Amino acid sequence: MVRFSVYSRLAVVVLFAVAAATSDKRQSIDDNQVCTTDIEGHQVCYPRLFNATDEFQAVFPGQDLPPGLHVQINMANGERLAKLMAPEPNKDLALTVPESIPVDTPSDNSRQRGFGAGYKPAAAEGFQAHIDLVVELSTSTDRSRTDFLHNTLLAMEDLVHDTRYADELIHRSTGATSLLRLSDANTLWPANIRQLASVVLGTALQNNPEAQESLYVDGALPLFIDNVVRENDARALGKHIFALSALVRGNNRALAEFAGESLRNLRTLRVVGDRKVRDMAEVRVVRLVEDVLNSELHPDFLESAEDMKKVFAASANAWCSELADRLLRELAKPGAEYYERPVAYAHALQVLRSQYPDNCSVSNELQHLAQNKATQLGNDESAADYRQALSELI
Template sequence: MVRLSAVSLLALVGILSLTQTAVHAKQHVFEVVDSATICSTDATGEQSCYPRMFVATDEFQVIKPGQDIPPGLHVQIDMQTGLRMARLMPADDKDENGLALVSDTRIVKDVEEEEEEEENKDTRPPAQTYPHSEKLQEYIDRLVAVAGAPVDRTQTDGTLQVLGELEELVHETRHADQLLHDTHALPALLRLSSPTHTPVPWPSSVRRLSSVVLGAAVQNNHRLQAIAYNAGAIPSLLRSMVDETDLRTTGKHIFALSALVRGHGAALVQFAELGGLRMLRELNPIAVAVNDDNEYEARRLDVRVVRFVEDLFNPEFNPDVPRDQASMLAQNAAAWCETLATRLVDALGDVENEKPVALSAYSRRSTYAQALQSLKAAYPSTCKLPQDFSQWVQDEIARVPKTGDESAEEYRLALTELAY
């Protein structure tokens, strides 16, 4: 058994991710559906969806493909199979982060050495430190060439193939690092994702996957977030989000923005200063749905927006916001409290079970109520709810049936917390 700090745990999991990916790459293909959900397809074609954030208990559980691992857990990794499992730390070890390595501990650094490196780390993104991948560079060069040439829709399939390869590769930190340190790659992705690229944009499938590649590359990596932030990715993606005509693709632009902003204080401030929170309020995808399929995508996008907003106002995900920006965020929180309350009251029935990623009848309402409760808790003096909202909440609690539906129970709990 080896005990590591939180810094060491994250570093080690990043190093070991190559092992797990090599073992499971041919068994699972997973897609980040939104900021809270992942869907995985195994070798038989069977799909399962589960939370993006791993939820730990006192017993070891398997960490599913693509799941994020919160700090402070006891993580067990089998170096032979790449299988990862985690549980809550025992009560007598709460001040530590544990890691048990099965069969190989040679890559573990000394804890003090790891912490000293972290404390002395340059705040600027460091130069590339991973082995250079010629295969990845081939895909990057092809990407840059396509993005720099006039749009040729006969090349759509080839472009999607390149983007698909990149999306699979950048889940490994060493590949994401190489992609973001290529000075031509990020501008190429932003051009491909733009719905206003002149004289004509790429098809929505290309725009969508370009944003997925960018988001997958920078998520949970402060160094790579900083590179994208300094290169102007946030204003570019905001324009794409506002101008996008395809609802599903809009969701992927929001995924990329979420990956850039989450946990990066300067990026959050820029996002807010550029009007990002106002732009999200103005999207209101439900209002533009015109048919059944469009309505389904609109509801998925609506949930994605609300979850993104909840993350934006969560101090845990966005530390180090300058004090002089606090009032701006508080004002935005007030506006969003009113918006969420109004839309919650006006919410229609949710997506039924005939779709691939089914949502229960209370899933969307639950998302609204949870986000509103989070904003109220974080900004108690700013988040003022409508005068008659309290009575509506009481009536709604009584109306929700006790059926054992998980989303209904989550909805009732969030409403109960809103009532106090």
């Protein structure tokens, strides 16, 4: 773990910049630090409490802000900046977040330990303002504030990686409802708003059992499914699938409800748009199906319940036929060079075949075509995953 106390101020600034540019995964280590994992798998940590100066500095994911700061969001890229209060604000930036206010009685089980009991972090105050704006605009017909809403959602996504803010969003009755409304394809909000609304929801739900259960009990699962079924924009659809997956994975009751007809109905999804984005959305669907039907991930009580075993078996049978048909079409294409989608088909098909042998079999024709394709691929390193997935079906 990096100890910042032994570095000079300049070294800390450089390290923060590297962490912000390369981090793709956040993990809270303790109450005084936030750590990220960069693209090379190295852990980089920085203080949870932001250290302000007279100059604007980037506020990194998960950091809390002490009171009395000038906090702004760059409208061009959604980046949060903060500095000590100054008489002249930067005119290129907008959306000042209110400074923190005293808290009379701090909770004994507060997740904000280590920052003193006399204040609530400014980021929390700003987050409440973000939720208020989302609630207001979710029922509005005024689309003149679309850009402002876009940047608000970006800021919220950055914050809900921290469980404290995720809980605040989910446990506020109108918070998640408003995001679901914004992500609904039947609204007049553009695809980028629908996409970001689902990103915020999915991020808040990931690895958060309490939040998952809260939304499930409130009856949110059908709304998540409707967003997936109604969406026609490939990029937004991919994010709706991410949000649905975040709600279902690890929640046994949601899993049991979703694994039947709703899961089978996803076979009829037809995605439009750019080929690469369309393919990515389809791969997300297939991977979700594989995860939901993977009996190795099911709790014992689901696997032992006869009615649930029938539900999983019926869905496995339906998706086995669907995946086999899709893979046959891919194998019949001459000289196809895009492998991610057929790899997903082949891998999911093999999982269903191994775990539901009575409900999923591979035809001789498919095995023959898989053998021919594997031979054609030869030693092409770029197709190694495809070749391996096909060999498992032979």
